[in-house]
Amino acid sequence: MDRQTEQRQSKLFVNNMVESAIRIGLLVLLLSFTYDIIKPFIIPVLWGAIIAVALLPVTKKLERSLGGKRGLASTLVALIGISILVIPFVLVSGSIYDGVAHTTEVLQSGEIKIPGPTNKIAEIPIIGDKLYSIWNLFATNIEKGIQQFLPEIKGFLGTIASILGGALTSLIMFIISLAIAGGFMAHAEKISGALETVAVRTVGKKAEQWANLMAATIRSVLLGVVGVAFIQSAIIGAAMFVFKVPAAGLLTLATLILCIAQLPALLIVAPVIFYVYSTGDGTSTTIFTIWALAGGLSDNFLKPMLMGRGVDVPMPIILIGAIGGMLFAGIIGLFLGAIVLAIWYELFLFWINYETQSELTELKQSKEEVEDYRI
Structure with a gap:
């Protein structure tokens, strides 16, 4: 009797394993097809x-x-x-x-x-x-x-x-x-409500805090990194167009890429200044030099103003995100990578600080309970 029971249980276990494997395989296949379909739109x-x-x-x-x-x-x-x-x-x-x-x-x-x-x-x-x-x-x-x-x-x-x-x-x-x-x-309200439901189900009670932190990070990086890069490249590009520097358009695009990657714009501005200095007269060279240097150094006061409105993300995080994003998805990845990596950085810090504060609170409560018990 025990042997027959064991055989039935073994057969049932094998059947369940095979059925589960088939279901999981079909689910993986469905997810794979779904990913291939939506991949161009991600x-x-x-x-x-x-x-x-x-x-x-x-x-x-x-x-x-x-x-x-x-x-x-x-x-x-x-x-x-x-x-x-x-x-x-x-x-x-x-x-x-x-x-x-x-x-x-x-x-x-x-x-x-x-x-x-x-x-x-x-x-x-x-x-x-x-x-x-x-x-x-x-x-x-x-x-x-x-x-x-x-x-x-x-x-x-x-x-x-x-x-x-x-x-x-x-x-x-x-x-x-x-x-x-x-x-x-x-349709921000409807989408926000749906995402909030998913976030609460995924993250729990901290969903609202996480969402607020992500929004603040996005606005901070978009203004403090991408916005400053646009302003810098616009100032420098305008100087190049006004003084008719050869390949001004291409140099402006290269300046934008460098600025988003958090590399100094002077890497492009300095050689251009040398070119203008060698081919132009004294007055035009001086005006161009002041104009281009002002654009190249403008991030020193623009970043504190714009990034101060959101969160402070270390420049190495932005640099790694920008370069990695560009290697992954081209120019658009230059923007996207910096923002995504900054979001993960801020969420990680939030998670670390939240867990630490929770542990300190529990420790404090336990000490108070012990002291009350002694009294």
Whole structure:
């Protein structure tokens, strides 16, 4: 009898294991198919949600001015954001296209004239002599210079084409994300209620505190990192366009990327100042130098003002997030990575502090109970 019972239990156990394995396998297969379907939309939706959280206060203020029309307010905010993105992109692209077209015309005409370097170039510390010799080679014998540096020129042109293609893709992604953000802001209360239910189920009683911390982190990083980067690149780019620096559009885009990655804008500004200094007159060079340096150093007072409104995130966290995000998802990942990593950093600190405070409170209560018992 015991043997038959054991056999039945063993058979039942095997049947349950097989049935569970089949169910789990089907669930994994369903999740895999679902992920493949929604994968192209994950980054735009996530970025749209981040933009919605950051711009919701602006939308609410505009809603009051429009007589409570939330849909119209969110649409206007999304359209303004798209305009802010598209107009500079068109200007930068136009600058790059004009430069390429002009270079093509010059090459086809055969009348290539490169001004020779001045002695000021040779006086630049460390790189002056090398830069002077290369510049002088292209100014005196451009065919020989092209033959000598042909692999580097091909690599440079390929890099530019790759950057432009990535920038166009990122612009489209930004536009889609802003449209999604507009929808999120128009129905913020309903979405917030649904997310709150999920958050309470997942996190527990701390859900509201976590949500407030995430919103504060998003606004802080978006203003203090991305906002400052836009302002810096706009100031420096305007100086380059006004003084007609070659490839001003491309240099402006590179400045924006450096600033978001928390690298100093002077890495680009300094060589451009040397170029203007070697080719322009004293007055224009001085004006450009002051203008460009002001833009490059403006983050020193902009970041404390803008990031002070939210939370303080260490720069290494932003740097790792920005670079890792860019490697993962291109230019849009540059923005997204910094924000996501900052959110995780703040949530981790909150979790550590919360648990520590809870333990200290329990310890204090236990000590008081012991003292009461002794009395």
